[in-house]
Amino acid sequence: MSKGTLFDKVWQAHTVSVLPSGQTQLFIGLHLIHEVTSPQAFAMLRDRGLKVLYPDRTVATVDHIVPTENQARPFVDVLAEEMMQSLEQNAKENNIRFYNIGSGNQGIVHVIAPEQGLTQPGMTIACGDSHTSTHGAFGAIALGIGTSQVRDVLASQTLALSKLKVRRIEVNGELPPGVYAKDVILHIIRHLGVKGGVGYAYEYGGSAIAAMSIEERMTLCNMSIEGGARCGYVNPDETTYNYLKGRDFAPKGDDWDKAVEWWNSIRSDGDAEYDDVVQFNAADISPTVTWGITPGQGIGVAECIPALDSMPESEQAIASEAYKYMQLQPGQPIVGTKIDVCFVGSCTNGRLSDLREAAKFAKGHKVANGVKAFIVPGSERVKQQAEAEGLDKIFEAAGFEWREAGCSMCLAMNPDKLQGDQISASSSNRNFKGRQGSSTGRTLLMSPAMVIAAAIQGKVADVRELVS
Amino acid sequence: MLHLYTSANHSCTQRCILYVFTTQILMTQITQISGHGIPLTGNDIDTDRIIPARFLRCVTFDGLGEKVFADDRSQAQEKHPFDQPQYQNANILVVNNNFGCGSSREHAPQALSKWGIQAIVGESFAEIFFGNCVAIGIPCVTADRDTVQQLQQAIADHPEAPMTVNLETLEVHCGSQVFSVQMNPGAQQMMRSGTWDSCGQLTAQSDQIRATAAQLPYLSWQTN
Numbered sequence: 001m002s003k004g005t006l007f008d009k010v011w012q013a014h015t016v017s018v019l020p021s022g023q024t025q026l027f028i029g030l031h032l033i034h035e036v037t038s039p040q041a042f043a044m045l046r047d048r049g050l051k052v053l054y055p056d057r058t059v060a061t062v063d064h065i066v067p068t069e070n071q072a073r074p075f076v077d078v079l080a081e082e083m084m085q086s087l088e089q090n091a092k093e094n095n096i097r098f099y100n101i102g103s104g105n106q107g108i109v110h111v112i113a114p115e116q117g118l119t120q121p122g123m124t125i126a127c128g129d130s131h132t133s134t135h136g137a138f139g140a141i142a143l144g145i146g147t148s149q150v151r152d153v154l155a156s157q158t159l160a161l162s163k164l165k166v167r168r169i170e171v172n173g174e175l176p177p178g179v180y181a182k183d184v185i186l187h188i189i190r191h192l193g194v195k196g197g198v199g200y201a202y203e204y205g206g207s208a209i210a211a212m213s214i215e216e217r218m219t220l221c222n223m224s225i226e227g228g229a230r231c232g233y234v235n236p237d238e239t240t241y242n243y244l245k246g247r248d249f250a251p252k253g254d255d256w257d258k259a260v261e262w263w264n265s266i267r268s269d270g271d272a273e274y275d276d277v278v279q280f281n282a283a284d285i286s287p288t289v290t291w292g293i294t295p296g297q298g299i300g301v302a303e304c305i306p307a308l309d310s311m312p313e314s315e316q317a318i319a320s321e322a323y324k325y326m327q328l329q330p331g332q333p334i335v336g337t338k339i340d341v342c343f344v345g346s347c348t349n350g351r352l353s354d355l356r357e358a359a360k361f362a363k364g365h366k367v368a369n370g371v372k373a374f375i376v377p378g379s380e381r382v383k384q385q386a387e388a389e390g391l392d393k394i395f396e397a398a399g400f401e402w403r404e405a406g407c408s409m410c411l412a413m414n415p416d417k418l419q420g421d422q423i424s425a426s427s428s429n430r431n432f433k434g435r436q437g438s439s440t441g442r443t444l445l446m447s448p449a450m451v452i453a454a455a456i457q458g459k460v461a462d463v464r465e466l467v468s
Numbered sequence: 469m470l471h472l473y474t475s476a477n478h479s480c481t482q483r484c485i486l487y488v489f490t491t492q493i494l495m496t497q498i499t500q501i502s503g504h505g506i507p508l509t510g511n512d513i514d515t516d517r518i519i520p521a522r523f524l525r526c527v528t529f530d531g532l533g534e535k536v537f538a539d540d541r542s543q544a545q546e547k548h549p550f551d552q553p554q555y556q557n558a559n560i561l562v563v564n565n566n567f568g569c570g571s572s573r574e575h576a577p578q579a580l581s582k583w584g585i586q587a588i589v590g591e592s593f594a595e596i597f598f599g600n601c602v603a604i605g606i607p608c609v610t611a612d613r614d615t616v617q618q619l620q621q622a623i624a625d626h627p628e629a630p631m632t633v634n635l636e637t638l639e640v641h642c643g644s645q646v647f648s649v650q651m652n653p654g655a656q657q658m659m660r661s662g663t664w665d666s667c668g669q670l671t672a673q674s675d676q677i678r679a680t681a682a683q684l685p686y687l688s689w690q691t692n
Contacts, residue, residue: 016680017673021654021663025670027680029687037573039527050671054681056638065525086527130572130596146574146600148665156670158677161599162654194512195566196597228569230595232510251689262685294512294569314565318511411521411571432516432570439539452680 002166004272006122006235007201010141013266014124016158022162029123029155030140031058032109033096035065036413038129039086041150042094050155052094054312057157060091061099063108068376068403071101080414094154107379107405110134110347114218115381117247121236121263126153131347131429133224136233137217139263140241141201143231163452165199165228165275170206173282178464180357181216182223182349182427182447184208186288187299188280189227194296197229200275204234208282209457214243215353222348223429225369226295263375287463289334290431290445292322297431301462302452304333325433326442327421335460337444340422342373342455343436344448345403346410349427352385354448358427359391361466368397368458374401374416376408400455402415412437425454498605501587502632505642506549506558507620513563514570515597517640519579521571532575533582550583554627562620563590564613568597577601589640589649591616602655605664607635610647619647635659645650 002008016025033041038060045052052058067079075081091098099105105112110131121139122343125132128150135142149159156189161358168191171184202224209217217234224232234240241260244250251259297319299306305323307330308316323330328337344358346349355377368372375395376382383405386392392402409416410428417437418424424436424443431443444460453461513644522533541548548557561580564617567590571670577600580588588601588608601608611619622629622642635656658664681687 013684014680016676019663019666020661021657021670023654023658025676027675027677027684029684036524038527040574043528044667048667048668053671053674053677061677077525083525089682106584117691123686128572128574130570132572138525144572144596146572146577146596148574148600148603148667152667152670155667156673156677157681158670158671158673160666194569195592195594198566198592225570225596228566228594240612248689251686252692253690255689258685259689296512312510321510386654411516413521413524430516432514434520435516436541437522439543 002273002275004262004269005166005274006139006233006266006268007141007164007203009266010122010124010186011163013122019160021160023162025158026124026161027055027158028126028153030113030118030125030327031114031149031157031407032125032127032132033058033060034109034129035062035083035087037147038090038150039083040147041154042090044148044151045154047119052096052154054157055095058086058096058154059113060096060102061106061109061112062087064407064411066101066406067415068406068408069415071404073433090222099311104380104384108347108350108407110222111351111378111382115247115379117170117244117250120250121240121265126159131222133229133231134218134222134347136221137214137222139233139236139266141231141233144225157227164201166199166203167276168203168205168274168280168345169198170277170279171204171208171282172206172279173208175208175282175285178287178449178467179285180447180449181212181219181287185220185223186290186295186445187285189223189296190288190298191229192278194226194294195228197224197227199447200229200233202229203274204232210233210237212241213353215351218351219348223295226429236263239401274438287447287450289450289460291326291328291334292319293325293433294318295429295431295445297322298445299334301335303462305330307331318465335462337460339371339425339454340458341418341424342371342451343376343426343428344380344423345376345408346428347378349448350376350382350427352382355382355386355391356389358448358452361449362398362400362461363394365398365456367455371455371458373399373455374403376403377405379403379405409436411435425460427451473538495665495668496605496657497660498607498664499636500632500634501560501607502630503559503586504557504627505560505562505623505631506555507623508549509564509620511565512569513567515568515573515576516570518568518576519573519576524573524575528645529575529578529582532579536579536583543608559586560631561585561588562616562623563588564616565591567592572596574600574604577604577606581606589619589633591618602658602664603666606664607633607651607655607659609633609638609640609651611647611649615647
């Protein structure tokens with residue numbers, strides 16, 4: 001059992017009671033809600049005559065269903081409009097802060113909370129979305145929850161949870177050129193598996209993680225859930241504090257110093273005990289691309305699609321299913337795979353640093369003929385900042401569409417969808433069957449830089465060739 | 469807390485109904501699910517497959533039952549177990565490894581529940597999916613790979629055989645065969661005691677909640 005880790009300390013500080021089931025009743029410091037998983041939770045509260053206990057600890061925005069082209073109300077999609085109205089009404093009736101479209105603060109929930117300084121070290125954070133793990137980048141314990149649990153947090157600001165084990169994942173050394181946080185997490189999931197993290201919180205550490213910016217750490221923690229881990233985190237450090245200082249909801253004045261003191265105290269101790277430790281060498285990581293239908297089916301861009309006999313027996317059935325669904329053959333190089341759609345955005349890779357990196361590779365190039373390519377900023381603030389830097393002009397000159405903020409084609413609950421069996425190069429987080437809106441649509445996950453390289457060449461390309 | 473126990477029989481399940489006066493919530497103790505099985509083979513069946521995202525455009529869970537596995541079913545052209553006539557009265561789903569991975573959408577267990585599933589036996593479950601099942605009273609029990617495969621085969625061979633998942637003995641009966649299963653002890657306790665809907669227990673602790681909040685430094689920091 002882990003001891004002295006950030007996870008243990010934060011868990012302890014937020015423990016309200018131990019329930020008869022043995023589960024912990026855990027106080028939730030920040031609750032984020034959106035239009036997809038909250039309407040039913042508010043309905044449950046109304047049915048039971050319950051009120052929101054701490055309305056000031058919940059923040060709402062709209063992201064999954066928002067169109068990224070025509071955002072005029074009412075939305076063309078009547079179901080989306082109904083969800084939107086439901087959220088607007090629930091936020092108003094319960095005095096919950098709501099960042100609506102056009103507020104200047106709307107965006108993907110996992111982008112807006114960090115950029116406003118709502119996400120802070122040592123907090124417990126919950127949201128009805130599995131990518132809540134993103135907020136672990138700050139040293140928070142951030143958990144994706146279902147709708148009944150959204151109800152529980154609204155009603156009690158607590159959750160009934162079983163304590164997780166803690167696995168430390170160390171990545172040491174320097175990442176080679178063209179290798180990003182996205183590649184690091186795809187590499188980790190490739191090796192530990194999509195269920196390797198079930199029952200664990202992942203603590204990421206080592207020199208490669210220490211060298212990452214906070215936005216890179218968000219990319220890393222975001223996909224912990226793809227490795228089966230409900231949350232992932234990085235111990236807070238100067239990088240974290242420098243990012244937070246001065247943000248809207250960051251502590252101010254004397255409280256800033258008190259905060260830094262507390263944040264330092266909740267870092268994992270030097271002699272902390274872990275349930276498991278895994279080490280990776282940064283130099284071994286290449287730009288990584290998924291070829292299959294789970295995020296664990298990834299390979300280095302220079303590798304070939306693996307043959308059945310190279311994998312454990314337990315992986316073979318899903319690999320066979322993946323070859324068929326993806327229309328790809330074992331032994332075939334992934335480089336050169338023709339692409340129909342290119343998407344940069346999502347809670348994984350829709351932040352300013354992602355767009356800057358993407359623009360660097362797009363500048364002076366053109367999207368290949370026949371490829372639809374679009375860039376979706378993660379929030380209204382990201383959009384505004386990117387435009388202030390002229391990134392939108394770089395993208396448009398290269399033939400990319402420049403959109404409004406939202407989840408877009410990561411999960412296609414909005415008009416952005418693949419058609420038929422189109423294949424996308426996507427900076428998002430899931431390559432599940434049908435994930436991008438067509439039941440036969442195919443997704444190759446990769447870093448934003450790799451998506452741009454694919455857009456320019458019309459096929460999967462090795463971004464390292466563009467770096468040099 | 470006052471408890472009043474009465475017993476009731478469901479057509480497929482043996483349950484005991486418990487009224488919790490403090491929260492006015494009807495709670496059900498779940499000790500045993502009886503009925504018929506439905507096997508669904510494959511590892512890593514994610515929640516996008518259980519309920520594709522386009523069906524999440526809704527403000528209630530009503531109607532999700534018809535859409536469960538929508539894309540897999542349309543591609544299987546009536547050969548998906550959820551469309552096969554022999555499984556139309558099934559209520560116990562038997563799956564393989566890492567079932568329910570991916571998104572946190574409770575719409576996934578809700579869709580299964582509204583189709584008729586009341587218990588799931590599997591090799592393993594994704595964490596959030598498992599918690600969502602507990603929260604809506606669907607027990608998920610686990611068994612090793614061989615046991616699950618034997619069970620899936622037994623159901624396929626005799627879909628009409630009566631099946632029972634017993635949460636007290638941790639046994640699954642399928643026809644004349646008996647299989648041992650495991651269950652997370654906390655979830656088992658919650659099912660058996662009727663506290664799987666945690667809302668009542670959580671809201672009852674309001675003094676302790678406020679006391680814990682008062683100890684958290686960040687709740688009182690100045691932000692302007």
